[in-house]
Amino acid sequence: xxxxxxxxxxxxxxxxxxxxxxxxxxxxxxxxxxxxxxxxxxxxxxxxxxxxxxxxxxxxxxxxxxxxxxxxxxxxxxxxxxxxxxxxxxxxxxxxxxxxxxxxxxxxxxxxxxxxxxxxxxxxxxxxxxxxxxxxxxxxxxxxxxxxxxxxxxxxxxxxxxxxxxxxxxxxxxxxxxxxxxxxxxxxxxxxxxxxxxxxxxxxxxxxxxxxxxxxxxxxxxxxxxxxxxxxxxxxxxxxxxxxxxxxxxxxxxxxxxxxxxxxxxxxxxxxxxxxxxxxxxxxxxxxxxxxxxxxxxxxxxxxxxxxxxxxxxxxxxxxxxxxxxxxxxxxxxxxxxxxx
Amino acid sequence: xxxxxxxxxxxxxxxxxxxxxxxxxxxxxxxxxxxxxxxxxxxxxxxxxxxxxxxxxxxxxxxxxxxxxxxxxxxxxxxxxxxxxxxxxxxxxxxxxxxxxxxxxxxxxxxxxxxxxxxxxxxxxxxxxxxxxxxxxxxxxxxxxxxxxxxxxxxxxxxxxxxxxxxxxxxxxxxxxxxxxxxxxxxxxxxxxxxxxxxxxxxxxxxxxxxxxxxxxxxxxxxxxxxxxxxxxxxxxxxxxxxxxxxxxxxxxxxxxxxxxxxxxxxxxxxxxxxxxxxxxxxxxxxxxxxxxxxxxxxxxxxxxxxxxxxxxxxxxxxxxxxxxxxxxxxxxxxxxxxxx
DNA sequence: CACAGCGCTGATACCGGTTACCGAAAGACC
DNA sequence: GGTCTTTCGGTAACCGGTATCAGCGCTGTG
Numbered sequence: 058x059x060x061x062x063x064x065x066x067x068x069x070x071x072x073x074x075x076x077x078x079x080x081x082x083x084x085x086x087x088x089x090x091x092x093x094x095x096x097x098x099x100x101x102x103x104x105x106x107x108x109x110x111x112x113x114x115x116x117x118x119x120x121x122x123x124x125x126x127x128x129x130x131x132x133x134x135x136x137x138x139x140x141x142x143x144x145x146x147x148x149x150x151x152x153x154x155x156x157x158x159x160x161x162x163x164x165x166x167x168x169x170x171x172x173x174x175x176x177x178x179x180x181x182x183x184x185x186x187x188x189x190x191x192x193x194x195x196x197x198x199x200x201x202x203x204x205x206x207x208x209x210x211x212x213x214x215x216x217x218x219x220x221x222x223x224x225x226x227x228x229x230x231x232x233x234x235x236x237x238x239x240x241x242x243x244x245x246x247x248x249x250x251x252x253x254x255x256x257x258x259x260x261x262x263x264x265x266x267x268x269x270x271x272x273x274x275x276x277x278x279x280x281x282x283x284x285x286x287x288x289x290x291x292x293x294x295x296x297x298x299x300x301x302x303x304x305x306x307x308x309x310x311x312x313x314x315x316x317x318x319x320x321x322x323x324x325x326x327x328x329x330x331x332x333x334x335x336x337x338x339x340x341x342x343x344x345x346x347x348x349x350x351x352x353x354x355x356x357x358x359x360x361x362x363x364x365x366x367x368x369x370x371x372x373x374x375x376x377x378x379x380x381x382x383x384x385x386x387x388x389x390x391x392x393x394x395x396x397x398x
Numbered sequence: 399x400x401x402x403x404x405x406x407x408x409x410x411x412x413x414x415x416x417x418x419x420x421x422x423x424x425x426x427x428x429x430x431x432x433x434x435x436x437x438x439x440x441x442x443x444x445x446x447x448x449x450x451x452x453x454x455x456x457x458x459x460x461x462x463x464x465x466x467x468x469x470x471x472x473x474x475x476x477x478x479x480x481x482x483x484x485x486x487x488x489x490x491x492x493x494x495x496x497x498x499x500x501x502x503x504x505x506x507x508x509x510x511x512x513x514x515x516x517x518x519x520x521x522x523x524x525x526x527x528x529x530x531x532x533x534x535x536x537x538x539x540x541x542x543x544x545x546x547x548x549x550x551x552x553x554x555x556x557x558x559x560x561x562x563x564x565x566x567x568x569x570x571x572x573x574x575x576x577x578x579x580x581x582x583x584x585x586x587x588x589x590x591x592x593x594x595x596x597x598x599x600x601x602x603x604x605x606x607x608x609x610x611x612x613x614x615x616x617x618x619x620x621x622x623x624x625x626x627x628x629x630x631x632x633x634x635x636x637x638x639x640x641x642x643x644x645x646x647x648x649x650x651x652x653x654x655x656x657x658x659x660x661x662x663x664x665x666x667x668x669x670x671x672x673x674x675x676x677x678x679x680x681x682x683x684x685x686x687x688x689x690x691x692x693x694x695x696x697x698x699x700x701x702x703x704x705x706x707x708x709x710x711x712x713x714x715x716x717x718x719x720x721x722x723x724x725x726x727x728x729x730x731x732x733x734x735x736x737x738x739x
Numbered sequence: 740c741a742c743a744g745c746g747c748t749g750a751t752a753c754c755g756g757t758t759a760c761c762g763a764a765a766g767a768c769c
Numbered sequence: 770g771g772t773c774t775t776t777c778g779g780t781a782a783c784c785g786g787t788a789t790c791a792g793c794g795c796t797g798t799g
Contacts (some may be wrong), residue, residue: 063516063755065754065755065756066755066756067756075778075779076778076779076780077755077756077757077779077780078757078758078776078778078779079779080777081756081757083757084756085757088775088779089775089776090776090778091776091777091778094777094778108513108516108517109755109756110457110517110754110756111517111518111757112453112456112457112460112462112519112754112755112756113457113754113755113756113757113758113784114755114756115453115456115457115784116451116453116456116457116754116755116756116757116784116785116786117756117757117783117784118454118756118757118784119752119757121453123496125747133474133479133681134474135476136478137474137477137478138474140497144497144499145773146790153496153498153518154496154497155464155495155496155497156481156485156493156495156496156497157494158485160484172449175404175449176449176451176452177452177494178453204465208529219594277748283539285681285684285685297796311685314685315685317687318685318687321687323565334776340474340626341682341685342651343626344655344656344659344682344686345627345685345686345687346658346659346662346687404785406784406785406786407785408785416748416749417748417749417750418749418750418785418786418787418790419748419749419750419787420747420748422786422787422788423747423748426787430746430747430748431746431747431748432746432747432748435747435748450785450786451784451786453784453785453786454754454756454784454785454786454787455785455786456786456789457754457755457756457784457785457786457787458753458754458785458786458787459754459786459787460754520799557799562782586761626794
């Protein structure tokens, strides 16, 4: 009778000689079901290559099988890494990924996001920094009943709702490495105000210098915005200092690349005249010259774990606790050397 | 009665004193509708801030309001640019973007994609190169009844189903620029076999040399795979030649960055000893030292146009024909100079 | 005046699942 | 062996929209 190409739950029920409900029970792994019946239905499902219609399920369950990625991140590489991590976790499941960039500056951002969530009834959300640091959004999710996991540079929420890295410690380690190389005048290019990652990284830097008993004049800290251009501008200011720093820690790789540009423009040799360390270990770090010493931020793993947290406890019974804390490691390349004077 | 927070079409119908169907007509802009009725219903809709449930619509229409981005592209920046372009076009509409990376190498790729399309009943698909060059996928979309637009480096389909750039001409122009600077020994780092973009770009390069009457020995062409490392390896081979080329055209920026690395490693000065041109104008092009002369590929605009083509003729009557052809332009930076000998 | 034609509206079935509720059969207990 | 409970399966309603088609009032015409 049915001319539409799709096989429905009715087809399966008819052929297996049971009711829709029983098929539905099989699909949803209801425990109160005779094993023979279950097997028989499963055979028919396999034979017909039946796949439940996601739209119908979404309507009946009042919830679809979409995971949303909400971000306001300007860094393409980072967003892609996150997407890759999420998709890796979602691979082979019935979930799909929908991307939702938002504009943090916009006054209607929260309202828009609420509309989005209410309409789409997403299964869950992955929140990328810096927007993930906004507590209001987390509350909104909780209120609407949408699962969420926040990614960040430090603990933001309880373990079920966040994955984080240890930026502070990682930067402290990287700075200690510079100090061990003999550097004493080390400049910092900080991240933008209001970014948790910027705060954590700066804190780690300051701690390392304090622990080593090195004074840190305010002039050795320049503000950046995580962009190449801001790194370049900030570096120009630091390199104008007399005496100028022998090393600069930039709070991300983009800005570190900007530092390299600035150094080049005034004829400084890297690493002889200036050592540089970045953060993130994006491809650009390996591709600039000389290759950049940087802190590897395991963002893809974090994203994968975030997605697994969201979808945990659905497929089967084996609820494996996903890690919530990830360690960043220092990648030593050629942009650091002992100071020449 | 209804305790669930959502306002439904029934609420609107009841308050406006009309039937569900009439409300549905208003929503779907049915032309055979009395203006008074329409206005009355519209007022109620506005008052209740009613938004039709996308899941229910998807079920009834057998089609949802999701645009899929199918890609197998390793270049993060490019994928992000495309996403940005699509999202720009989708902003303010009811459409959402779902991302679907595929593995061209996988034997089950086509089957997986078919399942994906049949299940999700996407409204439309944007196909990114190189997967967009696969005719089988286009046929699959047509067969299933899913709209699609293919992005490419040359015409791939009829205007309704593709947007393309003019890579061949763009590379010819860039090569002519090198020739005009005085270069006669120009190396090419080609893209991977089977990529249309690689073929077009190589063709443009060859045409320019032929037009200028410059012989092109096979040894001046090295194969690459669009990655930094492949560019580095290929450049090493070209720079071993005696006499070595005074300029190298790399078929994308990543490989051009690899060329820079290779040149640096053997102490060559850029651009004095070696001029380099890339393709794409990704951020890396502006951030390497010296800044890279490259061809700007308007990929975000293409993606935006692709998404508009997909969703055209829905919202209103004003069907604006979206352009199908986009021009790439040469961006002159500091990586090119006249040959020093 | 009867009836066809047109423009607009609504009752009802339907999309393909899930769930509330109920009936039937099997096992436990007296 | 009969009744109570437990387990299983089925019927019908429902999720929130859309499509079909009949019906309504009004006009034009023979």
